[in-house]
Amino acid sequence: MNRSTLLGIALITLFISGCANQSPQQPSNLNLATPNPAPSYPNSVGAYRAEQITGDYANYTALNQFIEHMVKDHGFDRQYLLGLFSNAKRKQWTLNYLNNSDKTLKGKPGKGSWTKYRSQFMDDRHINTGVIFWQQHQQSLEKASLQYGVPPEYILGIMAVETTFGGFVGNHRVLDALTTLSFDYARRGDYFRTELEKFLLMTRNEALDPAKPVGSFAGAMGLGQFMPSSFLNWAVDFNNDGRRDLWNPDDAIGSIARYFADHGWQNGQPVVSATKGPLPASSPIEPGLDHPYDLQNLRQAGIEIAGDCRCDYPLRLLLLRHDKHDQYLIGHPNFYVITRYNQSTHYAMAVHELAQLIKSRYTAF
Ligand SMILES: [Ca+2]
Numbered sequence: 460m461n462r463s464t465l466l467g468i469a470l471i472t473l474f475i476s477g478c479a480n481q482s483p484q485q486p487s488n489l490n491l492a493t494p495n496p497a498p499s500y501p502n503s504v505g506a507y508r509a510e511q512i513t514g515d516y517a518n519y520t521a522l523n524q525f526i527e528h529m530v531k532d533h534g535f536d537r538q539y540l541l542g543l544f545s546n547a548k549r550k551q552w553t554l555n556y557l558n559n560s561d562k563t564l565k566g567k568p569g570k571g572s573w574t575k576y577r578s579q580f581m582d583d584r585h586i587n588t589g590v591i592f593w594q595q596h597q598q599s600l601e602k603a604s605l606q607y608g609v610p611p612e613y614i615l616g617i618m619a620v621e622t623t624f625g626g627f628v629g630n631h632r633v634l635d636a637l638t639t640l641s642f643d644y645a646r647r648g649d650y651f652r653t654e655l656e657k658f659l660l661m662t663r664n665e666a667l668d669p670a671k672p673v674g675s676f677a678g679a680m681g682l683g684q685f686m687p688s689s690f691l692n693w694a695v696d697f698n699n700d701g702r703r704d705l706w707n708p709d710d711a712i713g714s715i716a717r718y719f720a721d722h723g724w725q726n727g728q729p730v731v732s733a734t735k736g737p738l739p740a741s742s743p744i745e746p747g748l749d750h751p752y753d754l755q756n757l758r759q760a761g762i763e764i765a766g767d768c769r770c771d772y773p774l775r776l777l778l779l780r781h782d783k784h785d786q787y788l789i790g791h792p793n794f795y796v797i798t799r800y801n802q803s804t805h806y807a808m809a810v811h812e813l814a815q816l817i818k819s820r821y822t823a824f
Contacts, residue, residue: 500534505668507542515549521642525652529659546670547638550631553676554643561646568805573779573786576805580813585619589817590824592624592708599697599709603716608726612821614715616814617800621684628682628706629675633658636678637687654678657687665702681705683715693718722799723792730797730811731777732789735763746778746787748798757789764789777804
């Protein structure tokens with residue numbers, strides 16, 4: 460049953476109960492005498508049924524506890540979930556990959572790290588695909604830009620970095636990815652169990668078989684690589700077909716724009732600025748997303764922003780390490796908004812640069 464059908468039923472029920480309450484035959488204390496009706500849930504999709512979990516996740520106490528939580532708090536059928544998780548596969552590749560990257564994450568970015576990261580994205584493939592995508596989805600991009608106050612090129616910048624406009628949306632079953640990370644990756648198990656919970660709610664609400672969607676090894680889905688919690692909070696049905704579909708370009712456009720707007724994007728404000736002159740040899744100002752400064756802090760430390768800016772908001776010093784030199788920039792709050800999508804200076808800078816490159820090639824056509 461889809462959401463619009465449910466809404467229709469809810470509205471009819473409301474209408475009928477509204478009429479009934481106006482009937483002279485109804486006792487005035489009807490509401491006090493009527494017990495609360497049991498909550499009704501949409502039907503889950505897929506013929507899964509088992510009395511206990513078999514397969515890779517047999518005998519996982521934590522998974523059985525999770526299933527009990529889904530039954531108790533969200534009204535899922537126990538046998539359905541036991542059957543579904545009997546299909547889940549442990550992704551050893553993902554666990555090995557994450558354990559290795561956890562080791563290399565520690566420490567400051569190395570020399571040339573930005574040059575290397577940047578080279579994955581600043582190429583004709585990303586830029587030209589962006590220009591074509593803009594031409595094909597011009598209407599949706601304009602509508603999203605008007606409705607949410609986010610320029611088209613930044614919506615495109617996200618899709619460019621995430622999936623090259625749907626060219627690669629991942630081939631890991633989301634069920635396997637999230638089950639593995641929830642129950643075999645202790646460092647972030649709590650986070651992924653919440654995502655798994657939201658994923659089951661999402662697939663039930665949208666009438667999807669939870670064993671079908673594929674995405675990144677971490678369970679991110681669609682053109683904008685939304686995690687399930689982002690889907691529930693920010694996905695929009697932007698083509699008005701009654702479904703929120705992260706794999707549909709129009710829905711992805713609207714959803715990314717809404718994500719930016721809800722995280723504080725200020726239309727018309729800059730994203731990054733250059734610094735004027737060289738930075739002082741020593742300074743108490745630290746680069747990075749976790750260190751907001753006001754304009755006065757920066758000036759007192761001898762750091763000046765190029766161009767005119769009232770900048771009466773938090774600013775961040777950004778460090779980009781090229782092969783042969785280090786570059787310092789100033790990140791405005793809009794830069795910080797991009798990092799709410801992915802908490803990385805490199806990521807947000809790649810989105811910003813691609814946005815500018817796609818825009819200039821698009822407008823040159
Ligand atoms: Ca839709």
